[in-house]
Amino acid sequence: MNWFRKWWYGNWAVPVISGLLILASFGVQYLGGGAWNTVVGPQWWVDAGEHAHGSGQVFTLANLLMLAAAVVAGYGIVLNAVRALMTKMISIDLLVSVAAIGATIIGNFWEAAAVTFLFAIGHALEAATMNKTRSALAELVAVAPDFAVVMRDGEQQEVPAHQVRMGEIVLVKNGAKVPVDGQVVAGTGALDEASITGESIPVEKSKSDQVFAGTISRSGFLQVLATGVGADTTLARIIHRVEEAQDAKARTQAFIDRFSTWYTPAVFILALLTGLITQDVVLALTLLVIGCPGALVISIPVAIVAGIGRAARNGILIKGGEYLETSAKISAVAVDKTGTLTEGRPKLTDIVVLDQTLSRTDVLRWAAAAEAGSEHPLARPILDSAREEGVGPVGIPGDVTPVAGKGIVSAVEDTRVLIGNAPLLEQYGVTDSVGADAAANDLAAQGKTPMIVAVDDAVIGVIAVADQIRTDAPKMVERLHAAGVDKVVMLTGDTRLVAEAIGKATGIDEIHASLLPEDKLDAVAAMQRDGHTVAMVGDGVNDAPALATADIGVAMGAAGSAVAVETADIALMGDNLMKLPESVSLAKRTISVMRQNIFIALATVVALLIGVFAGGVTMSVGMLVHEGSVLVVILNAMRLMRNDQHSTAMSKAARSPATQTKDTQAVDA
Template sequence: MGKLHRWGAVRWTIPMVSGPLIIASFVVAKAFGADEVGNVFMVAAAATGTPIVITAARALRLRVIGIDLLVSVAVIGALIIGQYWEGAAVTFLFGLGRDLEVATLNRTRSALAELVSIAPNVAVVMREGEQVEVPAASVVMGETVLVKNGAKVPVDGEVIAGTGALDEASITGESMPVEKSAGDRVFAGTVSKGGFLQAKATGVGADTTLARIIRRVEEAQDAKARTQQFMDRFSSWYTPAIMVLALAVGLISGDVVLALTLLVIGCPGALVISIPVSIVAGIGRAAKDGILIKGGEFLETSARITAVAVDKTGTLTTGRPHLTDVVVLDPRVDRAQVLTWAARAEAGSEHPLARPILTAAAAQKLTTVGLPEHTAPVPGKGIAATTYGHLVLVGNLTLLEQYGVADTVDAAGAVERLAAAGRTSMIVAVDDMVAGVVAVADEVREDAAQMVAELHWAGVRKVIMLTGDTPLVAKAIGAAVGVDEVHAGLLPEDKLLVVQELQRQGHIVAMVGDGVNDAPALAAAHIGVAMGAAGSAVAVETSDIALMGDNLLKLPEAIALAKSTVANMRQNIAIALTTVSMLLLGVLLGGVTMAIGMLAHEISVLVVIVNAMRLLRRKCSPDMRATPTRAPTRVPALAQHA
């Protein structure tokens, strides 16, 4: 019995054996007029379906009534009443349809297969001063890996020497090669397009970004959507109902053939497969484009998103503020001196705005060597530092008032003017005198405005910016990118309250953030989205949607794909239900035989699968001709890092 089942499990075995037997039956009957011999061939053809009967029996022992049982009862019944051709035809068509279904389903899982295929097998490492080729899985953390032109990167790592260009499409979905040099991160499975890199291994084997993506895609494609869970419950009573209906029709009409035909055409194959095949294809398409969707439930929810809350810094903006203004207020100093004093004080600061000041001072070759003798950060106000024997204050008016600095009228006016222009300002005071004001500004990502427009195009009614920055700064950024609402001056718990308020208003909310100070809002939102998740194990494992690259346009692409997938699921359900309804009507009115019913049933299964496979095609981005892409816009940096 086990050998028979294994024999039947080999793909194409049943149709390849039963098909020739059916042809032989017709040839013998026509050429020699030997109907009895022809019937023997037909029975033999039907008997090739024995593995189907075995599968049905095993499922029945587990109290599962499936399609195999319906087909088995129909074939055995047809043989008992002498309908040999019908029994053989049903066996052949069911076997052929099942094998075609498996083949096409494997095609929909192509994204996962492609990810697995790009996993590198070998690595070249430096051991005892020599280049050694070893299996990729045997590379040890911290070892130096060599990546030559045309080779796959075998591990996650950090470049320690050399330069080169890597094709990271397998990770981020972006087709353009990325230049790499010392300090940059590299990912397993990416391909060198030129140059020579030496990288220190920071992730090997199952700990690489590629391995996590493969694991997440595999789990996501198997995770059931709510609609699929409903269909599973539906089929659990639908199949027994068809058997009861067939039995009732047979008893009432006395027509056994009619009852058996009802069993065959009532098979819910297309209905059962209609949803999972769409989910597998949709998640697979997303994975190819560098978008990880956690599972069918999140795919369905994403299709209903009506509001998107976006963190500002690092999402809508580059997160890399630059020095824009140095205003001199003390006639005894010049611009370079104001910047020098600010840089000397900020040298001991951890504040995110210290970096652009130090960078600008270094670029202008100003003397800022060494750390202050004493540094005292004042939360919410700025920093007080003792350097070169002078007390230097860098911060807001409140900081100056706290340290008793007088004559701040000019400083207040300068701050007000810069704020109106959308810049984040810091007053620089040396001892008891205000020297000047420095201002910094962030840059809006060049695709931020297009992302907002495409989100609206994809059906999102509200795009909201959440930030801890000041209202003037936030409004300037909001106007630059075209968001619907701006919420400024927020703490992490305030962002959570905004998300909850949107949900109370009936919105399905997606929250896009960095997963650190946005963690409460990300957890509360219906869909949490992580940007630039490549290399971040936490983002890949915990977010509902992980955008592997740093491309903002992947967000509207993900939502549009989710909507297409859900629409595809509904189309498949309609195809399946329409086919079954038409066949049932045809049987009851006459004209639909058992063989015709099985043929139509298998065709409907294939139509459903082919329809789902349309999702695997790469679609063009939305037509954004009405919203031209903007050039990078200089906008204010954050006052408190959002």
């Protein structure tokens, strides 16, 4: 009985029952013989028919079945029309209601039944399609874990996932869903993170790695410290974001809504004037049906929901219809260097010894001692290398004085150590007599960040730190151009030589180097003044001003950042660069579908109006063609839910071991 109850209150019960009544009417009229086609009802009923239509035959059993079909299908339509009128809205339902009631009054029961039946089918199709296009959201909800295994009082206990407390240890076994966001404290395993990042290849996890709720263990056993539970998980934030985004209206949709508020009354006026001029009630009622802008109204939201849902399934969160529409216009993409074009994990690559009395290890020891008290990101690879070679600093670091844009000055064992660029040496009166500046320039030309090391008043060497260019960075730039982006611009705080080396390797069109955060903002604003729609890709910290100024702010690898998920216009949940051109391509496809749908809807209405005045298009035929256009619009939007084969192939290529083992170039962080 549950299935029957579900069907009865579903979208298809009304059109099915109405359709059966229509079939029964035809069966009675054409197959039942004359006895079934006689007048039914008391004498006063027959007299009423004689008075209204000139014949009591209007109340035959066949016509009554057709009337019943119209009532079943039209009841909800009339109810919706009345509710809309109560809020001072003239809706599409009102057009259909007036046409159906008018057809009934003049005794045209078939037209009344056909119009309401077809409209009910259209409504059911729309509802089913919207549910289908929201399937990405349904899939996200479906992957939400129901239960968790936690360690309490030294024992394993199975509890509802929402009852896990922060700081508890959660056990994730092979085949189980991860119930919380957290950090692995013990064990190893492979997790399928497709629900979060859109990547189908399982990711190996071990101690200190981050895991997300809703991902699935494919092998191993993990002990996870819960750092995000319930509504505070990344999965919950994604679901909330997709819900909001699919309901948010694009500018085109808002325009169509405003257009409909004027268009619908205009159809009423046209039908009324036509009826008064021609004295043809049927023609006037037919115009009401023909003028229904149903396909036009659904043309935009069905495309937006499908496009945003498709993106979410691929690990791309788009903030809403407006941002989807803007993304389709992107003509310039500005990218930060570190963590976007490069891997964001700098390593020490070179130590050039310029004092012949010292060794390579000596230069590294002095540099590490100077950097021991520095918070600069480039200090970490120097300190790590020094510890690996057994010359890491011991004890409390000495005084460290940062010199903006030049380097640092440190006190080490009562000795002044400078580490930075040539202007730092000049500022402190240190003469470069050993060619340190030339050596630094050679390293920078290779895409590395050089730092001159001076002890007291003598230059002892140059060290260089570099990051690795992402293997898919050149392909990303190529794909952005293929997606219609005119230029890809690098905005970096690094030196010109380093930036040019990376730009050459990746195919970047334009380079802006040695920039402060406010300089990046100015660069984005300049591109906007040149007429570009700009997308800015950055880490959301030092790039925050530029991200806020850009038409579209894009966050990379946002799965681990709650702020990025909530604030970025586009959040790429994974760390796959190919998601960026994929998001631009998907936005362009979605807008193309929206335009096609608008054309289909308007062309259908115009063609039907011409057909009505030219003759040959009846009320039922008009509604059939109208609902056909709705179906075409729906099917057109559903194309967005299919995989983009080119994007899928490129995404797989970017993740393949063959790609990842290619030779990489060392570049600066």
